[in-house]
Amino acid sequence: MDTSACIINEITQGMNLAKQLKSILSSECSHETKQALVQGIITSYDRALVMVNWGHSGGQTPPLTPPLAPPMLSQPESSVSVDESPPSGDFNQPFDNHQDQKAVSKKRKAITTWKNQIRISTDNGLEGNTDDGYSWRKYGQKDILGAKFPRSYYRCTYRYIHQCMARKQVQRTDEDPMVFEITYRGQHTCTLTTTPSVVPPQSPEKHEIEQHNHQLPPPPKSGELLSNLRENLRVCTSDLEAMVPHSFSFPSASFGSIENYQRFDFLNEPDHSFLQGYSPSFISPATSGSNYFTERGNDFHHHDDSHLSSGITTASTTNSPLAFPADSQDFSPNFPFNLGFFI
């Protein structure tokens, strides 16, 4: 599907959703359903705008996003939308030695970054999660001046194995503790040799999640990720009817909702090369391989007064959804995002 077709699709979908919303505004439909429709409308127009921007910024085809934040008609309480900005520019500069590291440091500003804003709703006391299919390893945490919460730093687990220099920062926003801003830096090169979506690494966070919520479904199998990808891709290329995210429905009501505020920050010239850095997995708590929170006991250690900002002490990438108290600061976000949709 070319760009214009996708744009038309998005706009058309938004219109359809608006019509649906109009028809149910006076009905007995649940508040969640209405909200889901509104979210779907916003998402559709948002994506359409992004596509337009892409077209104007270089004539390249924007990443095709499947209905990530589609109206969750089937399960309105579980809504997941993703906002990702495509990366571009030069990154993944391995710096195994001091010299390289210096060079990279100088290029720090030039490295393309893009952000994701994910809102985790716990209206029903549950939460969902998304997965980018990659395995992240936390390598640092820092209190940021003026920030209420600390910032966590993650790098690809295969940094040294595959010289994958992908990194991400997870920062809980001050305004809304339930909103996490994830900044991605660099693209995954490990996908060139190992497809995370195919063989999603078992991240430690998975273990943690399992510890805290035994009712959660097991992490997705690699095959599931692939099949999910296919489904999503199919949705993207099918008619509007298919745009209704049946395939995005969460497997069970045990999932809360995560709203990804897609903010496309094109900090640099878009580059198709970033596509390889995205995981083909999509944001379904049941199928994705990442979790947003760590359930390790350690993660909850830092909740003494001296660690008010440690609510997010650890964020790891796991693939299981887990429940966490809405007002809790003890969960760490691991925000994988499924840019694989863009493929």
Place this chain on the structure above:
DNA sequence: TGGATTTGACCCTA
């Protein structure tokens, strides 16, 4: 015992 996390220290940039 190996892998992941924590956290203080160091480095780099503005």
Place this chain on the structure above:
DNA sequence: TAGGGTCAAATCCA
């Protein structure tokens, strides 16, 4: 020089 980003030793956990 301050603040952000990264390193790496210590620690934790399965």
